[in-house]
Amino acid sequence: MKTTDVVIIGGGVIGCAIAYFLRKQHIDVVLLERGEIGGQASGAAAGLLAPPGPLTGPGPFADLVLAGFASLAALVPELEASSGIHLGYERPGALRIVRDQKRVAHLQKRFANWQALGLPLYWLSGAEACQREPLLAPDVCAAVYSPAEAQIQASSVVQAFAQAAQLAGARIYPHHEVAGVLTQQDRAIGVYTTQGETITCNHLVLASGAWAAQCCAWFNVTLPVSPLHGQLIALSQPMPHLKHIIFGEAAYLAPKGETLFVGATREDMGFDTTVVEKGSSWLYETATRLIPALAQGTIQASWAGLRPRTPDRRPIVGFLPPWENVLVAAGHNSVGIILSALTGQCIAEMVTTGNTPPLMQNFTPGRFLNI
Numbered sequence: 001m002k003t004t005d006v007v008i009i010g011g012g013v014i015g016c017a018i019a020y021f022l023r024k025q026h027i028d029v030v031l032l033e034r035g036e037i038g039g040q041a042s043g044a045a046a047g048l049l050a051p052p053g054p055l056t057g058p059g060p061f062a063d064l065v066l067a068g069f070a071s072l073a074a075l076v077p078e079l080e081a082s083s084g085i086h087l088g089y090e091r092p093g094a095l096r097i098v099r100d101q102k103r104v105a106h107l108q109k110r111f112a113n114w115q116a117l118g119l120p121l122y123w124l125s126g127a128e129a130c131q132r133e134p135l136l137a138p139d140v141c142a143a144v145y146s147p148a149e150a151q152i153q154a155s156s157v158v159q160a161f162a163q164a165a166q167l168a169g170a171r172i173y174p175h176h177e178v179a180g181v182l183t184q185q186d187r188a189i190g191v192y193t194t195q196g197e198t199i200t201c202n203h204l205v206l207a208s209g210a211w212a213a214q215c216c217a218w219f220n221v222t223l224p225v226s227p228l229h230g231q232l233i234a235l236s237q238p239m240p241h242l243k244h245i246i247f248g249e250a251a252y253l254a255p256k257g258e259t260l261f262v263g264a265t266r267e268d269m270g271f272d273t274t275v276v277e278k279g280s281s282w283l284y285e286t287a288t289r290l291i292p293a294l295a296q297g298t299i300q301a302s303w304a305g306l307r308p309r310t311p312d313r314r315p316i317v318g319f320l321p322p323w324e325n326v327l328v329a330a331g332h333n334s335v336g337i338i339l340s341a342l343t344g345q346c347i348a349e350m351v352t353t354g355n356t357p358p359l360m361q362n363f364t365p366g367r368f369l370n371i
């Protein structure tokens with residue numbers, strides 16, 4: 001039987017970031033992952049660090065996303081140095097475009113809301129947008145240019161957190177599925193795996209992504225986290241290459257070297273991660289409407305993952321009442337990569353101090369538990 005200070009269930013970007021920040025505080029950690037590290041949503045993500053998308057204006061969620069955006073960007077040099085893994089972080093800037101005059105007023109309204117967030121943003125006419133990104137469809141009639149938006153290689157971020165945590169002494173076990181928990185009064189005292197191994201602990205962190213509700217059920221707590229299927233395709237970059245991240249018509253195009261990621265669908269498919277042909281066709285057709293030069297290309301790859309969805313589209317991070325030493329870090333919806341470093345820092349602080357950092361106070365499990 002193993003014993004540790006903290007057991008983390010889930011080896012996605014959230015669990016691995018938590019392991020990394022706990023080890024920075026010299027806390028003993030065991031992370032258990034059912035499959036491969038980064039094998040679920042975190043490995044499937046596009047890696048966009050594009051805060052305005054999910055935000056409608058200032059407020060606690062905007063504060064959280066903008067703080068997450070800043071803390072991941074600031075961590076890149078340290079994480080690359082401590083893991084030896086290149087993260088592919090870059091700031092190409094983003095263009096949010098419309099091709100239909102009827103949509104201009106809607107984009108203008110969003111532009112006004114986003115300006116209140118304090119990010120540098122510029123309103124462009126269609127001609128100005130096409131000058132900045134010559135591959136855009138000639139019928140683009142307006143755009144918002146946002147030079148601060150960035151991207152990263154999502155799968156590398158997960159591997160880097162895991163590698164750096166492991167080099168600092170974390171014990172990370174892929175292919176170890178947690179089957180249940182051991183409890184005593186209001187405390188978790190350990191977990192057991194499907195292989196029959198027991199690990200005892202002082203704290204338990206549920207970082208099991210779209211499967212968080214199943215882990216909470218072990219504690220007789222119902223948390224509304226459910227899977228939302230998302231699919232991406234990869235195309236060859238046209239010549240000359242697309243330079244910016246492009247958002248339009250409910251899709252995005254992200255230039256990654258010689259490749260272009262196009263995402264992402266949103267479908268209710270339960271826990272099924274199958275790639276759906278209809279979704280790939282929709283992504284390809286939308287991409288070619290926005291960038292006509294892509295019509296000569298073919299789909300090189302397609303893949304899918306399960307976003308951990310919550311009813312209010314906000315993450316759930318904090319202690320799981322009435323359990324004294326059980327924490328949840330799940331439900332990161334479409335912003336789990338952006339929020340990974342900040343979530344890791346906050347959970348490490350909660351484990352060491354027992355306090356919820358002010359930024360996370362609106363996002364604790366309590367909001368769904370009527371307490």
Ligand SMILES: Cc1cc2nc3c(=O)[nH]c(=O)nc-3n(C[C@H](O)[C@H](O)[C@H](O)COP(=O)(O)OP(=O)(O)OC[C@H]3O[C@@H](n4cnc5c(N)ncnc54)[C@H](O)[C@@H]3O)c2cc1C
Nearest residue numbers: 010012014034040042046047048178209230335336337338
């Ligand atoms: C198509 C797509 C595109 C996306 N693009 C972006 C983006 O551009 N930017 C961004 O910020 N976010 C993006 N996201 C969202 C982001 O991927 C997620 O919010 C994030 O990966 C969630 O991380 P996680 O660690 O909570 O979940 P996961 O990566 O799913 O990890 C949870 C892990 O827990 C494991 N697990 C579950 N139950 C158990 C158990 N009983 N025992 C052991 N292990 C268990 C699972 O196997 C899994 O590996 C995207 C998501 C998708 C699907």
